[in-house]
Amino acid sequence: MNYFKAKFFKSCYLREQLFESKKKEVVFVGRSNVGKSSIINKIFNRKHLARTSNVPGKTASINFYDVEDLYFVDFPGYGFSKIAKFKKKLWENLAENYFSSNRRIVLAILVIDIRRGMQDLDFEMIKYLVYRKLYFIVILNKIDKLKKKEIEENTNKVKTDLSFLKNIKIILFSTKTGTGVEELKNLLETFV
Numbered sequence: 001m002n003y004f005k006a007k008f009f010k011s012c013y014l015r016e017q018l019f020e021s022k023k024k025e026v027v028f029v030g031r032s033n034v035g036k037s038s039i040i041n042k043i044f045n046r047k048h049l050a051r052t053s054n055v056p057g058k059t060a061s062i063n064f065y066d067v068e069d070l071y072f073v074d075f076p077g078y079g080f081s082k083i084a085k086f087k088k089k090l091w092e093n094l095a096e097n098y099f100s101s102n103r104r105i106v107l108a109i110l111v112i113d114i115r116r117g118m119q120d121l122d123f124e125m126i127k128y129l130v131y132r133k134l135y136f137i138v139i140l141n142k143i144d145k146l147k148k149k150e151i152e153e154n155t156n157k158v159k160t161d162l163s164f165l166k167n168i169k170i171i172l173f174s175t176k177t178g179t180g181v182e183e184l185k186n187l188l189e190t191f192v
């Protein structure tokens, strides 16, 4: 895939803005602040194409990026505090509409912060992806933040947590050091 050709396509805040698409889609989901948008930028080798921030909840819309025959779909993060219950509802509505519309979702990428591991909402997300019969992988991001031994321990914990799934693919990743980028790009090529 020629990532030089990656460009922003559309932002959808409301279900009415979702459009019919014939293209294959790769969708990034996960808690707020785990690094979904940063990973997309890393793949594209562009610093600021996808919006990132230190403030959780930066991505408020579903953002579509166009790369040749694929859309990369950057989801808003979940895991908002109780104060923002309305945001949770908004997220669920938009997500439900996205996933239940007739789209060619070839791959879902669940991003986890390796320091925090699998949280309740991540399990809910997985249940939902299974229910939707979507093929998905897990990225353990921010491995630059941990020592080698901690990476091993936390990875094993996630593997145990996910042992109910058969052959789930897990990629260790860091947008800071570039670990995992080639592995992810190689995988993406198989979906073109």
Ligand SMILES: Nc1nc2c(ncn2[C@@H]2O[C@H](COP(=O)(O)OP(=O)(O)OP(=O)(O)O)[C@@H](O)[C@H]2O)c(=O)[nH]1
Residues within 6 Å of the ligand: 030, 031, 032, 033, 034, 035, 036, 037, 038, 039, 051, 052, 053, 054, 055, 056, 057, 058, 059, 060, 075, 076, 077, 078, 141, 142, 143, 144, 145, 173, 174, 175, 176, 177
């Ligand atoms: N150390 C480190 N920081 C990272 C890594 N990836 C992302 N970050 C930082 O984590 C913060 C959140 O990154 P985003 O890419 O905005 O996260 P997001 O998952 O898109 O967040 P939402 O849009 O709120 O759901 C930013 O400050 C990034 O610089 C990583 O691999 N290592």
Ligand SMILES: [Mg+2]
Residues within 6 Å of the ligand: 036, 037, 038, 051, 052, 058, 059, 074, 075, 076, 077
């Ligand atoms: Mg984001």
